Structures are given as structure tokens and as C-alpha cells.
Amino acid sequence: MPELPEVETIRSQLAPRLTGRALVSVEILDPRLTRPIDLFEVAEELEGDTIAAVERRGKYLVLRMESGLALLVHLRMTGSFGFEPTSHERAVLGLDDGTRLAYRDVRRFGTWLVLENTEVEPYLAGKNGPEPLGPRFTTDWLVARLSGRRAPVKAVLLDQRVAAGVGNIYADEALWRARVNPLMPAESLDPDEVRRLRRAVRAALRTGIERQGSTLSDYRTPEGSRGGMQEEFKVYGRDGLPCRHCGTTIAKTRVGGRGTWYCPRCQPHGAG
DNA sequence: AAGATCGCCTGCAGGC
DNA sequence: TGCCTGCAGGCGATCT
Incomplete structure (x- = not known):
């Protein structure tokens, strides 16, 4: 599922192919x-406009148009872009250099939203906190957001x-790196655990970007290749397999209705 | 009012 | 072989 590293990979591959190109055709099929x-x-609204920039905010892909409009794409679970024809195409963009860019989305959870320039920042700011790889994602910020929350720390992280x-995926990977149990009440983390968690979130995301995201089944980069992050997984999807750090069998549970993997020894419940 | 649960979607794996 | 069930989960809506 596309998270920050996957969306960032998509952004970085689309940007050179799309920037400065006019949309000669826009077919929305779903x-x-x-x-x-x-x-x-x-x-x-989009047809005839020219793409000025391809940006990312959280999991949103933002196509800034020269007119001042912006297309906000959220890929949700199975959204992807590709230059080769494929199944489950939900939209097709035709560029003025002859490029055909298809939006594929098997499960149809993804969304396209066109906003005016002035609406974009308020909209994105309402949905998204700080970029975890940016300067606003500090330990102090995380301490403040976790305090008073009795929900599992993983739920808050999501x-x-x-x-x-x-x-x-990256929530589980970050919690393992931080040696924090995903079920711990968020408010129960001590300052050092929060500091480790901040670092771990950033490290997991950076590794994901370096590996061009993780391909489980659907995700492909726009150039059609698979990500490599799945080879780096420490816990995600590894129940029954040995922890890469201590060899203990990775356990699976559910947090907030989501599959959650952790090492019972490296991430004990109760003490950090 | 935070926290838990449901519904949206489709493909696929596993059981019989 | 083919049907059935469960599962994958981001996020908005709904309930407690």
C-alpha cells in the first residue's frame, strides 16, 4: 500500500516526465x-492545462497546474501510475509529447480532487501534520501528540x-526499530522511547525511499519496476519467522483493526 | 470526546 | 474443480 516512501518514489519518477507538459486529454473511467x-x-477542468510541478504532501500526490488549479491524488490501497497499458485503469492522461499516463487502481479506493490554489494548503494542512522527514517533526512535537492518549501508540502513529x-507497514517497522511495543498506551512512553520512535520513523521512511518503496502485490513505480523495501522488512508480514535481531519468533496481533507484527522480546509490553 | 467499529472495494489464498 | 470465507487496510462515517 502506498505510504510516504511509495508516493515519494512515484513523485520523483513522474516529475521529470510531467513537468511543463500540457494535458491534451483527460479520460476518467470510474x-x-x-x-x-x-x-x-x-x-x-484539467484538459488543456499545463502541469507546473509534481509535489507530495503526506500520502497525497499534488499536481500543480499553471492555471492555479491543483489535482490532489490519494492512492489509498492500490492506486498506481504507469506509462504502459494495464488492467484496472481508472483514468488516462494524454500529454502533449504523446505520453500516455494511466492511473490504475484495483480496489478503487483512490481519489482525485481538484482544488483552487488558495484551497490546497488549508486542505492538506487539515489532513496532515508535519512531514516526518521535515524540521517540524521534533521529539517535542511527538511527546505532545502522544501525551494524554491512552490508545495504542501504533494507532496514534497512524x-x-x-x-x-x-x-x-512503516509504523510496524518503526516501532521495531525503536524497540517499542505497538500496543503500549501512547501516553505511557517515556521521553527516551519517544526520542527513539522519532528517529526510527525517520530511518524506516528513509530506507523505504532509498529502496523505492515496498512491493507486496500491486505497487509498481511509474517506470514499472518493483520496490525493494519488502526485502528490508524487520517485522511486517513476518509472523512465525525469527526476529532479525534476537531470533525470537515474530508475533502477529491486531491494532485498530490492522495487522500488526512485532518481536515479543525486542518490543516487550510494559517496559522499554 | 477519544476510542472502537463499520463500510467501501477487489483479488487472492486456503479450506473442503 | 469450484464455491465459500477470510483477509488485505486508508480513511470517513458512525456509534459508544
Whole structure:
């Protein structure tokens, strides 16, 4: 599932191919993509406009148009972009250099939203907290966000207003790196654990970006290649396998309805 | 009011 | 072989 590293990889591969290109055709094939806005209305708004920049905010991909409009794409679970025709295409962009860019989304959770320039920042700021790789994601910030929260620390970490772009995979990977049990009440972490967690989130995301994301089944980069991060997984999806640090069998549980993997020895419940 | 649960979607794995 | 069930999970809506 596309999280920050996957979306950043997509952004970095799309940017050189899209920047400065005009959209000569915009075909939206699934009304769910732009719901509740009519798909023809969205297509008409974009058609003829030129892409000024391709940016990312949290898990959002942001196509800034020269007109001042912006297209906000959220890939949710299975959204992806590609230059080769494929199955499950939900939208197709035609560029003025002849490029055909398809948006693929098997499970149809992804969304496309067109906003005016002035609406973009307030919208994104309402959904997203600081970029975890940016200067605002400090230990003090994380301490403040975890305090008073009795929910499992993993549930809080998945809140996009706490750390924009962290999803299920990188949350588990970060908690393992920080040696923090995902079920610990967020408010129970001591300052050193929070400091480790901040570092671990950043390290896990950086590794994910370096490896161009993780490919489990659907995710591909726009150039069509698989990510390599799945080879780096320390805990995600590894129940029954030995912990890469201590050899203890990785356990699986559920937190907030999501599959959650951890090492019972490296990430004990109760003490850090 | 924070926290838990549900619904949206589709493909695939596993059981019989 | 083919049907059925469960599972994957981001996020908004809904309930407690």
C-alpha cells in the first residue's frame, strides 16, 4: 500500500516526465474516483492545462497546474501510475509529447480532487501534520501528540495529523526499530522511547525511499519496476519467522483493526 | 470526546 | 474443480 516512501518514489519518477507538459486529454473511467464531483467536470477542468510541478504532501500526490488549479491524488490501497497499458485503469492522461499516463487502481479506493490554489494548503494542512522527514517533526512535537492518549501508540502513529505519510507497514517497522511495543498506551512512553520512535520513523521512511518503496502485490513505480523495501522488512508480514535481531519468533496481533507484527522480546509490553 | 467499529472495494489464498 | 470465507487496510462515517 502506498505510504510516504511509495508516493515519494512515484513523485520523483513522474516529475521529470510531467513537468511543463500540457494535458491534451483527460479520460476518467470510474465515477468513484472523483465522487461526489462529476467525472466530466473534473476532466474538463484539467484538459488543456499545463502541469507546473509534481509535489507530495503526506500520502497525497499534488499536481500543480499553471492555471492555479491543483489535482490532489490519494492512492489509498492500490492506486498506481504507469506509462504502459494495464488492467484496472481508472483514468488516462494524454500529454502533449504523446505520453500516455494511466492511473490504475484495483480496489478503487483512490481519489482525485481538484482544488483552487488558495484551497490546497488549508486542505492538506487539515489532513496532515508535519512531514516526518521535515524540521517540524521534533521529539517535542511527538511527546505532545502522544501525551494524554491512552490508545495504542501504533494507532496514534497512524494518525496522519501526527506524522503525515506513515501507514501500516512503516509504523510496524518503526516501532521495531525503536524497540517499542505497538500496543503500549501512547501516553505511557517515556521521553527516551519517544526520542527513539522519532528517529526510527525517520530511518524506516528513509530506507523505504532509498529502496523505492515496498512491493507486496500491486505497487509498481511509474517506470514499472518493483520496490525493494519488502526485502528490508524487520517485522511486517513476518509472523512465525525469527526476529532479525534476537531470533525470537515474530508475533502477529491486531491494532485498530490492522495487522500488526512485532518481536515479543525486542518490543516487550510494559517496559522499554 | 477519544476510542472502537463499520463500510467501501477487489483479488487472492486456503479450506473442503 | 469450484464455491465459500477470510483477509488485505486508508480513511470517513458512525456509534459508544
